[in-house]
Amino acid sequence: MAIIDVRNLTKTYYTYRRGSSFSDTIKSFFRRERTCVNAVHNVSFQVDEGQITGILGPNGAGKSTTIKMLTGTLYPTSGHISVMGYTPFRDRNTYVNHIGAVFGQKSQLVWDIPPVDSFQMNKAIYSIPEKEYRNTLKELIGMFELEDIIEKPTRVLSLGERMKCEFVMAMLHKPKIVFLDEPTIGLDVIAKQKIRSFIREMNRQGVTFILTTHDLEDVEQLARKVIIINHGQKVFDDTLQKLKMNLGAKKIIRLVLAKPVAEIKLEGIKVIDRNSDFEYTLEVNLENSSINEIIKRLSEMCEFSDISIKELPMEKIITEIYKTTV
Amino acid sequence: MLKKYIEIYRECIKISISTAMTYRFNFILDNFIMLVSNTLFPLVTLLIYGSGAEFPNWSLYEVLLIQAVFTMSTGVANIFFSGVLWATMRHIIEGSLEIALIKPVNCLFFLIASTVEFSSLSLFLGGGVMFAIALSHIGPVSILMVLQFLVLFMSGVCVMMGISLIMAATSFKWVGNSRLPEIFDSIKYFGRYPQNIFHKTISGFTSFIIPVAMIGYFPAAALLGEANGTAFIAILPCFVFTMGGIFLFRHMIRLYEGVGG
Numbered sequence: 001m002a003i004i005d006v007r008n009l010t011k012t013y014y015t016y017r018r019g020s021s022f023s024d025t026i027k028s029f030f031r032r033e034r035t036c037v038n039a040v041h042n043v044s045f046q047v048d049e050g051q052i053t054g055i056l057g058p059n060g061a062g063k064s065t066t067i068k069m070l071t072g073t074l075y076p077t078s079g080h081i082s083v084m085g086y087t088p089f090r091d092r093n094t095y096v097n098h099i100g101a102v103f104g105q106k107s108q109l110v111w112d113i114p115p116v117d118s119f120q121m122n123k124a125i126y127s128i129p130e131k132e133y134r135n136t137l138k139e140l141i142g143m144f145e146l147e148d149i150i151e152k153p154t155r156v157l158s159l160g161e162r163m164k165c166e167f168v169m170a171m172l173h174k175p176k177i178v179f180l181d182e183p184t185i186g187l188d189v190i191a192k193q194k195i196r197s198f199i200r201e202m203n204r205q206g207v208t209f210i211l212t213t214h215d216l217e218d219v220e221q222l223a224r225k226v227i228i229i230n231h232g233q234k235v236f237d238d239t240l241q242k243l244k245m246n247l248g249a250k251k252i253i254r255l256v257l258a259k260p261v262a263e264i265k266l267e268g269i270k271v272i273d274r275n276s277d278f279e280y281t282l283e284v285n286l287e288n289s290s291i292n293e294i295i296k297r298l299s300e301m302c303e304f305s306d307i308s309i310k311e312l313p314m315e316k317i318i319t320e321i322y323k324t325t326v
Numbered sequence: 327m328l329k330k331y332i333e334i335y336r337e338c339i340k341i342s343i344s345t346a347m348t349y350r351f352n353f354i355l356d357n358f359i360m361l362v363s364n365t366l367f368p369l370v371t372l373l374i375y376g377s378g379a380e381f382p383n384w385s386l387y388e389v390l391l392i393q394a395v396f397t398m399s400t401g402v403a404n405i406f407f408s409g410v411l412w413a414t415m416r417h418i419i420e421g422s423l424e425i426a427l428i429k430p431v432n433c434l435f436f437l438i439a440s441t442v443e444f445s446s447l448s449l450f451l452g453g454g455v456m457f458a459i460a461l462s463h464i465g466p467v468s469i470l471m472v473l474q475f476l477v478l479f480m481s482g483v484c485v486m487m488g489i490s491l492i493m494a495a496t497s498f499k500w501v502g503n504s505r506l507p508e509i510f511d512s513i514k515y516f517g518r519y520p521q522n523i524f525h526k527t528i529s530g531f532t533s534f535i536i537p538v539a540m541i542g543y544f545p546a547a548a549l550l551g552e553a554n555g556t557a558f559i560a561i562l563p564c565f566v567f568t569m570g571g572i573f574l575f576r577h578m579i580r581l582y583e584g585v586g587g
Contacts, residue, residue, distance in 0.1 A: 071428055072428075073427040073428060075580050101428045103424060106422045112344075112349070113341055113348065121334070121337045124330070125431055126430065
């Protein structure tokens with residue numbers, strides 16, 4: 001069942017164009033050219049309850065603007081948004097009781113005091129009963145192993161520790177939907193894994209997540225559905241599997257040869273990298289041949305000492321989609 | 327609902343005090359500087375009267391009373407809501423207003439509550455001491471005069487709140503208008519003098535257009551038994567300023583566009 005329904009969502013704003021040269025800067029003091037920016041243009045999508053949906057797009061694509069409109073913090077220029085039956089920008093005060101949000105580049109924690117004091121503030125804001133607050137807090141800090149952290153001033157915490165506390169802050173009132181705007185930005189591998197495990201666990205408990213990110217691993221490990229936005233327009237909206245098939249049924253084969261060969265030339269195989277006469281990276285198209293046949297043909301052609309088969313990297317899929325929608 | 331808002335305000339005050347206690351020396355220094363810089367002006371008044379000069383028909387302690395009320399009003403404003411202007415400006419420039427907007431509370435209330443600032447406590451207390459000294463040198467004060475004083479004092483606080491909100495609201499469109507508060511401060515200072523020393527046009531302006539006379543002069547005049555119709559009519563523009571500030575701020579939130587992610 002769709003918990004989020006977005007139809008023909010558009011956000012337009014005006015900005016002033018100013019040249020880059022010094023004379024342009026001076027001219028702009030007297031006269032500025034007003035330009036219209038279509039940050040989000042005619043975007044429609046639906047998100048089912050209990051789903052983790054990744055919103056992808058290059059910088060300036062309109063991802064954050066979309067998520068801000070979904071949280072009710074930005075007014076759309078036109079279009080329809082319904083989240084759990086609420087119109088976010090119109091019913092903001094009631095609606096935000098049911099959602100949580102983590103903005104990777106903006107902190108809800110008060111810088112000079114320990115996170116536990118900021119949590120107390122959210123307890124008051126969301127009117128969380130004392131017993132429920134204690135239980136939820138205990139559960140959340142246990143999941144993130146934050147027992148020794150939450151009483152230190154926020155300013156002395158590492159970025160990873162702060163981000164975990166941001167998640168605790170966003171989850172204290174048990175929201176049904178959580179919006180994550182680049183939640184793993186700048187984090188190390190361990191912190192990212194911890195946060196991804198947390199998101200998975202919360203999702204198992206029924207929380208719906210909407211996630212914008214540049215980190216494709218976030219999407220690969222978490223999202224079942226992917227929406228790609230470029231230049232303010234939706235260019236893809238389907239499952240992760242469909243996204244991976246977007247450039248056709250392709251795989252990457254890395255070969256280490258026992259004996260060098262002059263050239264590897266077979267139908268459905270493209271050499272995409274060659275480190276030496278012994279090391280090749282191949283892109284194979286599986287539309288007309290199976291992986292079994294491809295390996296058989298390769299083994300007839302050359303003798304190899306090692307072979308690895310991988311999925312087409314997400315970066316390549318995404319880059320191709322971005323390029324085709326410029 | 328009221329209980330929830332009281333609880334939030336209590337938490338905000340706790341956070342403000344915790345923050346102040348974290349940087350103890352800064353807190354003490356802030357209070358000291360605030361006290362010294364704002365009580366220097368009444369010292370100038372003492373020097374003027376000490377040298378034999380005076381404001382016509384105004385005794386030293388009557389003038390000191392006006393300036394004490396002005397200092398106390400400014401102290402109250404600085405503690406409870408002046409921070410909203412700078413917080414709003416910072417949120418607009420950094421595009422971080424979402425942090426306030428995702429809370430299920432009135433955004434304006436939350437910004438005001440979260441910017442409670444106790445570094446002006448000394449200003450209010452210093453004004454209070456001056457007020458007590460000046461009051462002890464003027465004639466008896468009736469209960470009616472005290473009630474009039476309280477109503478006019480609150481109206482003066484409302485003017486400052488309205489103007490703070492109007493300035494904060496303009497920053498949604500006019501990003502980085504940091505000199506605007508300085509312009510208002512210059513106008514505000516008219517409120518710490520007896521209004522009858524000014525030309526009628528100026529005193530009309532400070533009573534009804536931008537009613538800064540309500541910040542110091544009118545409430546003090548009530549304690550001196552000189553509150554006239556003008557003072558009570560001037561409550562109306564004070565009310566208009568406050569309501570206008572709240573309305574404008576709430577309207578401007580709709581225009582918030584954030585910054586790039």
